[in-house]
Each structure stands twice: as C-alpha cells, then as structure tokens.
Amino acid sequence: MFDLRYLPIITGICGGLLLIINRWLTTEILPSQSRSDAVGIIACAVLILTSLIWQRVQPRSPEIVQLDGAQVLEFNPSLPDQLRDELAWASHIILTNTVTKSLVVWWGDRLILRRGILPEVQMSQPGAIVTKAIQTQQPAYLVKLALYPGKVEFDYLPANTQGVIVQPLGDRGVMILGANVPRSYTKQDENWFAAIAAKLAYSLEKLT
16 A cells, blocks of 8 residues: 655655756756746755655554464463453453453463463473563563564564563563564553553462
C-alpha cells in the first residue's frame, strides 16, 4: 500500500526535474520565465520539506508479524484445580487485552503454564536475564528482542518474537510475555502485569 507521506516529496522532486529540463530546452530565457522558475523551485522545495516533516511527526507504525508456532494451552499436571483456574483467568486476560501472543510461567524449579503461540521447545530452566529478574524482583522489558544478544535464552518463545517482558512472581517465579510487535508495551501495560503478577505470586505461595 502506498504511503501518502511520500506523495509531496515525489511531487516536489518530479516538479523540480521538469523545471530543470524545461530550462535546458529553452533557447531564450525571458524575465517572466525566470520569475516563474523561481516560484516553481520554491514550491517544490516546500513540498519536499513538508514530506520530511510528516515522516518525523508521523513515524511508521511498528510492523506486526505472524509468530512462528502453534496455539498451546498446557498446565503442569501437579497443579491444584484452584490454581489452574486462576492461571487460566490471568493468562486469558493478558492475551486478549494486550499485544501479548505468547505466555510462559515458571515457578520454583518447574514450568507450570504455557499458553498462546509457542514452539515445541519448552522452557527447561531460567536463563541469565530471567534469573536476574527473579533475584532482583525487577521486570525486564526487551523492547526489540532481535537487538539483544541474550535473545538466545528465549528459545522457548517463537523465533520471531518481537518484544518480551520478564515479570517476576515474587522471588520464586517469573511470567514471560512475548509480543508480535516491537516497542508495543506501554507503561500502563507494565503496571497491569505487575499487579497480576503480585496476585499470582500470592496464590502460588499459598497453594503450592
């Protein structure tokens, strides 16, 4: 689809080239033509400048990708029904109300939930980024996963995952969220994830 932000710059360049060609092909330059050429050049410059300003004021929206994987909903079979219900509710709310497409929950020394679009590979142990988030109890937001060398530890998410939030569940677990759009999570999303994580951590401590 053609981006209308480029229309003024294309028009300005084409108009400028036509003015130059017309000037070269004219054998006798009249004062009136010089004035009209000057006005034309100014108009073309304004069009080009307008296009450049539009691109700065209206940056291109991040590209949405189709994540590699299949729809999954898997609970650890050892979980009590009450905890399964709470995890199902929390994950459903996150997946349907944010850009999150993949969700993994790790608690203690085991994987307890996989939901959303995920590959066959499962999380076997926390990597360095996840471990640090648990130890410091501070979330980590990887706004564009492809730019981080540590992306290799997230092999249990789709290979083309665009953004990741690692949200601690107290000091014993973590909730890992993957998005199909880079730089897509807002501060409000992060605050919401923290609130849900606090509720899940309380229930996990109580019921496991």
